Amino acid sequence: MHPKAEGMSTPLLIQALQGQTTTRPPVWFMRQAGRYLPEYRELRAKAPDFIAFCMNPEMAAEATLQPMRRFGFDAAIVFADILLIPGALGQKVWFEAGEGPRLGALPSVESMRELASGAGEALKSVGQTLSLVRAELDPAKALIGFAGAPWTVATYMLDGEARTIGKGERAAARTYAYAEPEKVAALLEVLVESTAHYLKMQQDAGAQVLKIFESWAEGLPDDLFKSLVLKPHQALVARARALGVTVPLIGFPRGSAALAERYAAECDVQAVALDTACPLEVGKRVQAIKPIQGALDPLLLRAGGDALDRRVDQLMEAWGQGPWIFNLGHGILPDVPIAHVEQVLRRIGAQ
Ligand code: CP3
Numbered sequence: 001m002h003p004k005a006e007g008m009s010t011p012l013l014i015q016a017l018q019g020q021t022t023t024r025p026p027v028w029f030m031r032q033a034g035r036y037l038p039e040y041r042e043l044r045a046k047a048p049d050f051i052a053f054c055m056n057p058e059m060a061a062e063a064t065l066q067p068m069r070r071f072g073f074d075a076a077i078v079f080a081d082i083l084l085i086p087g088a089l090g091q092k093v094w095f096e097a098g099e100g101p102r103l104g105a106l107p108s109v110e111s112m113r114e115l116a117s118g119a120g121e122a123l124k125s126v127g128q129t130l131s132l133v134r135a136e137l138d139p140a141k142a143l144i145g146f147a148g149a150p151w152t153v154a155t156y157m158l159d160g161e162a163r164t165i166g167k168g169e170r171a172a173a174r175t176y177a178y179a180e181p182e183k184v185a186a187l188l189e190v191l192v193e194s195t196a197h198y199l200k201m202q203q204d205a206g207a208q209v210l211k212i213f214e215s216w217a218e219g220l221p222d223d224l225f226k227s228l229v230l231k232p233h234q235a236l237v238a239r240a241r242a243l244g245v246t247v248p249l250i251g252f253p254r255g256s257a258a259l260a261e262r263y264a265a266e267c268d269v270q271a272v273a274l275d276t277a278c279p280l281e282v283g284k285r286v287q288a289i290k291p292i293q294g295a296l297d298p299l300l301l302r303a304g305g306d307a308l309d310r311r312v313d314q315l316m317e318a319w320g321q322g323p324w325i326f327n328l329g330h331g332i333l334p335d336v337p338i339a340h341v342e343q344v345l346r347r348i349g350a351q
Helices: 012-017 038-045 050-054 057-071 084-088 109-116 124-136 150-157 159-165 169-179 181-205 222-242 257-266 280-287 298-303 305-319 338-347
Strands: 075-077 093-096 100-103 142-148 209-214 249-253 271-273 292-296 324-328
Touching: 012 142, 012 209, 012 324, 038 057, 050 057, 050 084, 050 093, 057 075, 057 124, 057 338, 084 093, 084 150, 084 181, 100 150, 109 181, 124 142, 124 181, 142 150, 142 181, 150 159, 150 169, 150 181, 150 209, 150 222, 159 169, 169 181, 169 222, 181 209, 181 222, 209 222, 222 249, 222 257, 249 257, 257 271, 257 280, 271 324, 280 292, 280 305, 292 298, 292 305, 298 305, 298 338, 305 338
Parallel strands: 075 142, 142 209, 209 249, 249 271, 271 292, 292 324
Antiparallel strands: 093 100
16 A cells, blocks of 8 residues: 555545536646656657557556656556557557657458457556556546547548548548448447457556547537547447446547537536637536536647736636646647646646
């Protein structure tokens, strides 16, 4: 047991997810481990291959803990990537320096179906990372596991196929979803199954909260939002629950503020993460349905100054009665000054 474990109350993040109004919002930042931290850059330099870095429990646990030591956020998020799942399904994934992810040919649906229920086992090293982090982490801090949502992961997996009928990464996948709806539906089903097993493994290894990243819910017309986002999320939540997942789930349908209330009402996640462009009044309406998370502009965190203080105050004013988890509207950028992160934490009384 951690030396401070005795007499600890429930972590602030868990309180907010249970719908309680907390004395101040719990705070953590998407991509809080990463290149804006010199200690991360130093660690990363020892592992030039990003996937191998994610799959190395000692290194990934160290990356997870770095922002906790420096800032004392209310939650740690396991250091991993949404693109580990395609690897577990037999698709080659690698990161091209300065360019981002690249994926090999899409395996057949049959071969991926065979691997789906083994995804948790295949990605057990992420579970080892979670266990290592939990052993080190102050019990007052929550530990978050995560996975990419089916559609977002599919947009990367389809890259090769989709490129033949459209230009640009995500636009091509969307064109493909119109042209080949059955193929896309079959892929989403495989992703629901594999991701549910992956999430269960993370809970078993110590994750107390699980987040589903739908980074490419953006720009979908409402019928596609239903078939590519809402339905697969509902299926994923149901399948994860059937496998024994009991911890709170946070859904992040990024870029879909106009549909956020519908998502909150119809998808059985415990909280909805909102993105930068979500209007404050929409956030309030979602908050009337369930706890929300978000949504400071990552570019404002980069800019700093009075504008940063003013927006933090606005968010506090609009959403501060809770339940609300303070976060960014998208991931932290590599060139964010550390002093600006500290400025936010002081402003909301977390440091
Ligand atoms: O938040 C955290 O601190 C936990 C770790 C985490 C990473 N990726 C580490 C990472 C999480 C939660 C993710 C999620 C992720 N990965 C998403 C969803 C969230 C979002 O940002 O929309 C997506 C779309 C990916 C896929 C991905 N991974 C891309 C497109 C890239 C390249 C772009 C970039 O920022 O370099 C990555 C790489 C990646 N994942 C890095 C980190 C810290 C940077 C890699 C490096 O250190 O060189």
